[in-house]
Amino acid sequence: MIRVILPYHLRNMAHVDGEVELSVEQPVTQRTVLDALEARYPMLRGTIRDYVTQKRRPFLRFFACELDLSHESPDDPLPDAVANGEEPYLVVGAIAGG
């Protein structure tokens, strides 16, 4: 299972507490993880990626295994530790606004 940690407001929207666990078919990439997340929680569509371009919203970041994956290709494989569930994939709201 893939573990995903969402920011507070998205957890509220999706009515989840703590981590989300997702079953994701190979290959495990940022795109397939986010696709699976949106399939499970349709109310999150458009909140992480732009509806039209499917690009990451500019005020969000993607982290895993102490790496910033925000600017990596969405189709690159995620680290093995994420793919095997040892480490979570984090969607993080950028610190902005003071």
Added chain:
Amino acid sequence: MEAGELCQQAKLYKLDKGTRMSEVRVLVGTKKGGFVLTSDGKREKWAIDGPHFAGMPIYHMKASPVDPNRIYASQTSDWFGQVLQRSDDGGKTWAPVGNKFVYEGTPGTHEWYDGTPHPWEFKRVWHLEPSLTDADTVYAGVEDAAIFKSVDGGQNWQELPGLREHSTGSRWQPGAGGLGLHTILLDPTNPKRIYIAISAAGAFRTDDGGDTWRPINKGLRSQYIPDPAAEVGHCVHRIALHPSRPDVLFMQKHWDVMRSDNAGDEWREVSGNLPTDFGFPIDVHAHEPETIYVVPIKSDSEHYPIGGQLRVYRSRTGGNEWEPLTNGLPQSDCYVNVLRDAMAVDSLDSCGIYFGTTGGQVYASPDAGDHWAAIVRDLPAVYSVEVQTLS
């Protein structure tokens, strides 16, 4: 029973019906969530429910006049984009509905602040206008300026592209807050007629249900554009109408309060004796179509009341002659603003007027503006105020 007693009974019944039997629900969108304020017809004691969508900017909340428990809310943020929320139980519970706003075709460009071409990009929903006849139909005014329509309760949205594709569209420039379509007025006597306004393109009207639109800005003069009387480019802040007389429009422009008696075909200035004719909101008394309200503020850049005195101005003559309303409003050291969607009226016998401030106060007057009181004082900055009169 004597005639006089009957008359008195009727009066009491009317009072009872007009005040005690009714409920008023005020929908307040703020920088950090939405609030639902309720009171009985006396409008003295208020229950505050919220924040809903805590921490999220709520640009606008508005209920269906067909089903008063159906409320739409625009939640928008730089982090998570646009979310449309809907309640079917009067604001007690909410659920996200559709948030896919995609322009028809290839959107092209409008003008940026410096006059250079800038791609049309959806940013947020500024205003929601539920249909007058169908609870599942609702219009959305968005930034960058366009109008969308849903006929399934907000699940799916379709642009009415005739507006954005108007021949002047490539010349529209944003106002300081963005290229937002902020006003949508539905003509209660003509379902094909809709008025909209855009900062800073101006006002437009459709007479065919949204297929085609034409600018209705004749008579407006704006010194901040090369041709002050141009067809488009005017920073219209808000338009209001009285449902009994939908051809008469009142406008608060960036500067100038304006009036049209022919559905926007021509405008004339009615700023009259206002201390400043800059402001954002404008509204019409529920029972007196010639009684209108504005909140003048000092500007271009200050955007707060003159001399720190918060004053609503009322005209009972459809403009030109204005009186300040101060009773219960702070008359010193007040430096808040009242945004364009943050004023509304109820329809009780004694018409209530409501407005919210960027300082988080929502003021109400149960007697058409003669007396005011803060019904809540310390909310986040208020973006919008809408009122429902429930029987």
